[in-house]
Amino acid sequence: xxxxxxxxxxxxxxxxxxxxxxxxxxxxxxxxxxxxxxxxxxxxxxxxxxxxxxxxxxxxxxxxxxxxxxxxxxxxxxxxxxxxxxxxxxxxxxxxxxxxxxxxxxxxxxxxxxxxxxxxxxxxxxxxxxxxxxxxxxxxxxxxxxxxxxxxxxxxxxxxxxxxxxxxxxxxxxxxxxxxxxxxxxxxxxxxxxxxxxxxxxxxxxxxxxxxxxxxxxxxxxxxxxxxxxxxxxxxxxxxxxxxxxxxxxxxxxxxxxxxxxxxxxxxxxxxxxxxxxxxxxxxxxxxxxxxxxxxxxx
Numbered sequence: 001x002x003x004x005x006x007x008x009x010x011x012x013x014x015x016x017x018x019x020x021x022x023x024x025x026x027x028x029x030x031x032x033x034x035x036x037x038x039x040x041x042x043x044x045x046x047x048x049x050x051x052x053x054x055x056x057x058x059x060x061x062x063x064x065x066x067x068x069x070x071x072x073x074x075x076x077x078x079x080x081x082x083x084x085x086x087x088x089x090x091x092x093x094x095x096x097x098x099x100x101x102x103x104x105x106x107x108x109x110x111x112x113x114x115x116x117x118x119x120x121x122x123x124x125x126x127x128x129x130x131x132x133x134x135x136x137x138x139x140x141x142x143x144x145x146x147x148x149x150x151x152x153x154x155x156x157x158x159x160x161x162x163x164x165x166x167x168x169x170x171x172x173x174x175x176x177x178x179x180x181x182x183x184x185x186x187x188x189x190x191x192x193x194x195x196x197x198x199x200x201x202x203x204x205x206x207x208x209x210x211x212x213x214x215x216x217x218x219x220x221x222x223x224x225x226x227x228x229x230x231x232x233x234x235x236x237x238x239x240x241x242x243x244x245x246x247x248x249x250x251x252x253x254x255x256x257x258x259x260x261x262x263x264x265x266x267x268x269x270x271x272x273x274x275x276x277x278x279x280x281x282x283x284x285x286x287x288x289x290x291x292x293x294x295x296x297x298x299x
Contacts, residue, residue, distance in 0.1 A: 017114035071185035087130035
């Protein structure tokens, strides 16, 4: 008996994408706004995927980030801790559709369409970043975050198609004088990511701790110490006695200052451990920074 291959399932008409649905998303504000007011083009509830997705309450900007992979979550950690970055917009739409269609046509590539339709996909960039450059000017940077294994496990045809879509994205941003780069998750510093996972939990601490007096007292103490010659726990215990703050308070303040960049350490080398020495130093501009106390308000 000859088996008949199953036909691909068809989407119900009500689930097909239409231009009217896209226009409604644009009108509702998706893909617009900055910082706390930004609305990602793709939200977690919009997708039905076997992949891993994350709703992450922001600590740099008080809104929820919609991340479609572990790779995006890990990259967000690095972006949040970078003091030069002043805005992070994930799942940013490349509008208008006609613009990416024109780019695809110029490259002689087929523009992606929504399944079961001829409606051009609203392409997105994983992260659109606003940062302050060395000259003090605001600039944009676009980043696409992928896994190397996505390319390695794909067929040649699939690899070529992935490259085509990335070239459309890169060209779209090049026409707007915005630097675009592909970030491979496997190239991210894993020790740094693991350290930032811990430090991020100290992004917000009790307002009684990060006062100007407490911060300066701890920074001055650290500046006078040879921090790489004794275990971190012992260093913090000595600091606690020297600046008259209880041990847990000093521990929280120390990790908070590492997160916000007032203290610096090589986070790429190894995991921070209380039982091991940690070479840490005071940021050059640290004493000139006025401390701010923030209360998290997540969207």
